[in-house]
Every structure is written in C-alpha cells, then in structure tokens.
Amino acid sequence: MKNLEHENEYHKAYSEFIKNNFSEKVQSKIPTIKMPTPTANGVTASVIKYCTFRGWHAERVNVTGRQKYDHKQKKMVWIKTNSRRGSADIHAIINGRAVMIEVKVGKDRMSGKQKEYAESVRRAGGEYLIIHSFDDFYNYLKTKNLLTI
Secondary structure (H helix, E strand, O other), X not given: OOOHHHHHHHHHHHHXXXXXXXXXXXXXXXXXXXXXXXXXXXXXXXXXXXXXXXXXXXXXXXXXXXXXXXXXXXXXEEEOOOOOOOOOOEEEEEOOEEEEEEEOOOOOOOOHXXXXXXXXXXXXXXXXXXXXXXXXXXXXXXXXOOOOO
16 A cells, blocks of 8 residues: 655655755756655665755665676676675664665565664664665654754
C-alpha cells in the first residue's frame, strides 16, 4: 500500500528544488519525478535524491570493490575496496547531523561488520538508521522534526 503523505512530501521537495534552482523558462521543460521502485537501489536513490532536494548532503557508499582487466593475466580480476567493511549504504549530513543509513529490503539482514560499524557511528555521536523503504526514512525525519526546515 502506498503512503501518499510520504510521496507528497517527496514531490513537494522536488518542486521546491526545481523552483529554487531553475528559471521559470527552464522549469516548464523539466519532467515530473516518480518515486523510485521499492528495491534496495530504488530506496537508496529516493533517499539521496530527497536529501539533495532539501539541500542536505547524501552519497552512496560502495564497499564491494571493483573489477579490472589485468593485461598480464589476460582476464578480469577483482580489486578489493579501500572503504571500511560494514560501512552504511548512504552517508548523509542532514541539518548538521551525521546520519549513516543502511538500506535493507526483503530478507536482507545486517552482517556482523555492519553491526560493528553501526555501533562505532553511535559511539562517535552520529546517527545510524536501518530503513526498509522511503517511508522509514520519512518517519525518521518526522520524529526528528526535520520536515519543517
């Protein structure tokens, strides 16, 4: 079931972002936005976009490493990441608060390294969220009175 309050806030933030960042002439050419799909990637995208619309900072963190072609071996090889294992999917600064956001959809669960990372963030005074949908993120903002800013 869709939560229209959350979708309305998402669209309202997008409209304000367009109004504040583009001329009227350009505004009419910018397409409307749809809520991303409720997959892990869709939830991640919706949170990052919403933060951008509100003027906050948010970025996707990739800790899986990457593939590279090794000319010597003549094959693709996996290069480990330099990022900290267990790091949250999204690192954000929301109204001056450091907020790390882990997105878990479906049967996905926290690993031991992710639990250690969450505890480390909290000990350092940051906030760590586990969300399963954009609705969860919206509810966090609502409980912290961050929707009126």
